[in-house]
Amino acid sequence: MAPYRESARTRKEPLDETEVTARLEPLARRRVALALILGKIIEVHNLSVDPVRVRSAVEDLALSYEQPSEVVRWYYAEKSRLREIENAVMEDQVVELVLRKGRTTEETIAFDELMNSAATHARPSGKAGN
Secondary structure (H helix, E strand, C coil): CHHHHHHHHHHCCCCCHHHHHHHHHHHHHHHHHHHHHHHHHHHHCCCCCCHHHHHHHHHHHHCCCCCHHHHHHHHHHCHHHHHHHHHHHHHHHHHHHHHHHCCCCCCCCCHHHHHHHHHHHHCCCCCCCC
């Protein structure tokens, strides 16, 4: 909430913390749920980040800069910088695992039914009619 307070203070505008909380809470809950799911998949399948893929990702990022080798050195100079890349690579590894092991089934559904279902699940409360 602190960044929102600071922004409101800078703009000399009031901040309705209740409204901000109501708007951000569903997003925060979703992010936490996804993190827990990813963590469980990583734990169950004993996944570890592939250092070769991390290096490749860093080098790919660095290619868009004038001195790619300096960018690579910059990422590897501090663990917190590299962790961002490692997290992205791990997410990719989890997605690949799920796609490899997952099964799909085809189902025919009417367009209106699909849209109504999507609208119902998109509501913040998750309940129809709110």
